[in-house]
Amino acid sequence: MHARLSPAHAAIALAIALFLVLFLIVPVITVVYVAFTNSDGTLTLAHFFSFFGLTLMRESFYNSLYVGAMSVLLASIISLPLAYFTMRYRFRGGVLIQTLGVLPLIMPPFVGAAAMQLLFGRSGSVNLILNDCCGFGIPFMEGLNGVIFVEALHYFPFILLNLTVALANIDTAMEESAQNLGASGVRLFRRIVFPLALPGYLAGAALVFLKVFDDVGTPLVLNVTDILAVQAYLRITSIGIDDPIGYVASVIMVIASLVALWGSTWLMRGRDYATLQRGGSSLARRELKPLQAVFAYGWIILVLLIVLSPHIGILLLSLSKVWSFSVVPDVYTLDNYKTVFRDSSGMMANTLLYCGIAAGFDVLIGTAIAYLILRTRLPARQWLDLAASAAIAIPGVVLGIGYLRTFKDFQLPFTTQPFTAFWVIIAIAYTVRRLPYALRSCMAALQQLHVSLEEAAENLGASKNRTIYRIVVPLMAGGILAGFVTSFLTAAVELSATIMLVTAQSDAPMSYGIYLYMQSIAGRGPGAALGVIAVVIVGIGTYLSNRLIRGRAAQHEAPRALHI
């Protein structure tokens, strides 16, 4: 491409940079600054010492790491056999796994958590049955176990999907040559298949860790408070915006997220296997031996049952009048839905509004950044990508605290309303948090678009802008749409930043509403109903966008991993 420094490109880049600086970089730096300074502005480590001097904080720190690591482990145990069996064996139900495997992502973990308590808790359905027939119970949901269980069940698809794509990309000859030299079964998997799929696995594992570390809703609903994200939230909301301990917790969360991300890339340094792989011959899938088949189908049925349990549970809960100390609810009713539609239709409207704005801006910014990076020689354009992607490592609670602190004295023009109480700040938080998803989508779409298609248009007399309008955007439409949908849907179930930024109930989106309902036993029914509605909306959105995207171009597209 010709290197041309167009003022329009520079202006767009500057506008995006300004947005990112104002709503991502400055708030995060503010949080870090507060954590390291005294009230008079002098640098200090005293807050850190007092943080680690508090038993609760130390425990929260260890618990967060423990929950993150154990969730990754449990998610891996669920995903590895599923991915391996569906990709390497002739196996009925592979499609089922691929489809249902995404299901948990549709519902945020904190929504399912209450239902999981009722199904797997001490006096939940499973333990009631176990106690009845075998005389013992399994503490699935006791304390941290519950958080780990719920998180792993919700986030294992990140590992499953990335691993599946990684396995599909391994040249068959890599495995066949190992078999030829005498390796089979578990050894073949351990020595050849898994190491080659490791980049995909690590990408998924890092993502799961980030998600779990970020999640504030699940532990709160499960009444587990000795978790870093929860402590940060509680300190700021209960003690106040000036409490330094909340900031220290935030800084530690950011560091842990960055280490997880950096660690996964560091482990894979110099191992870009893709260059050595030639899209091999069609995969020779093996037949399952009887014993393997029993194990494989048994595992899949078990996983599917557990994966679907929060959905079934939340549905039952939403239809129940009373449900406690029984395997299934005793009395069914539609009252919960009536309540929700009467009281919370404003929240649904809010969700649509905020997420629509966020997703719209995300694809606008994403497309612009993708174009600037791939099609121009603008200096320092890579920094836009880096800054926008960095949002993935900033937990929602931290971003929320950052906004509250940075804009605390900022008033909306011509009013007395503080900016932090204005609903737009929630939409901005969503925009920043979900930008990495949209950006990856737009980048991938533009990367697949060969420059010569644009050059042909220019050659035939179309100006740069006309070319973007008539060639680039239509051809990118599938990717842009995918980015919009991902941003929208994931924003619709966002709680970590929401919980910090909602000041008036009239401004609250659905996710916050569900959380509020779930706080009280009496609210669980309506909360579940609102959860079901959210799941239905998100599910329909996912389904429609998949149909739309498949309908357009993308027939030849390889399965895409959930990166970032």
Next chain:
Amino acid sequence: MTAQRKVRLEVRNVSLAFGATPVLRNVNLDIKPGEFFALLGPSGCGKSTLLRLIAGFNQAQSGAVCIDGADITRIPPWERDIGMVFQNYALWPHMTVAQNVAFGLQERKLPRADIQRKTQSALELVGLQDYGQRRPSQLSGGQQQRVAVARTIAIEPKLLLLDEPLSNLDAQLRVHMRTELLALQRKLGVTTIFVTHDQEEALSISDRVAVLDGGVIQQVGTPMELFDRPANRFIASFVGTINLLSGTAHTTADGTTFESPLLGRLALPRTSAVSGSAEIAFRPHTLTLASPDRAGSADKVWMQGSVAHREFLGEFIRYRIDVQGIDIVADQPHYGGSIEFLPGALVKIGIQPGQIRLLAA
């Protein structure tokens, strides 16, 4: 690396289909101990499928594969002890060169010292003893190929399979590597089967060649047999360049004659008893070209035509000559003072009846 006991490989009545598409049809092969055997054929002829079947990656619908008479059809690939070098080498990027080579030995649970010694000597055998600590991606194409070979021979396989081993190398390296491969095979004495679509490669280094087309073995023989006595039209045109003329053959007690509009009635040496419509085949380099005004010797059959096209190929010039609308290809050696014909020139083409092969149509 010690010389190994040489094994005999038999493929008996093997048929294989992928879904409704037949890929191998009733294939029979008998490969002698220590032979360097080539499977030659155009792409899609089933040669790689056959090789993968021998390695155990494909299962035949019927038939058997036997080593020294023992049926191995049901043995899984990892227990066969048949080494295979893959077309794209399939070197594992997450292991060093030495780790790649040691892999098969580790799978055989050899003592550590043995593994180290055998790895080293396998690398020495291919001249890469100093490259053990490198990653495959740091090697050139030719070096990667050597690692793939070393990795396979390290386990001292009963049988060595090479799947288009030279196809990813550039032309010069290919010629060099094929002599190296042959020397290595002779040194180890291991029965070797290699797959190629390049007839020059197959003819130049193998003891015997099986030519496949459409999943059927067309002919098995030494390179010279294939070249001199092609069994059918496919072999004749696939192995080397050839001229084909159709006509009618008559075989009587007195001998075989062939009648065609171009050459009239020809008496042919007794090689095959064919009657009815048939084709004769003759190689371009057995033809003699002369000016039409020169008297031709009586031991040759002569036809007249005009030069339609000429290609200078260094050692010889390839003429395409139009004889009454039929193209005849003739190669004439090129040297100082050799006679040349220009496009459009009238020429006489002389054929020695002894060089003509009769093929049933």
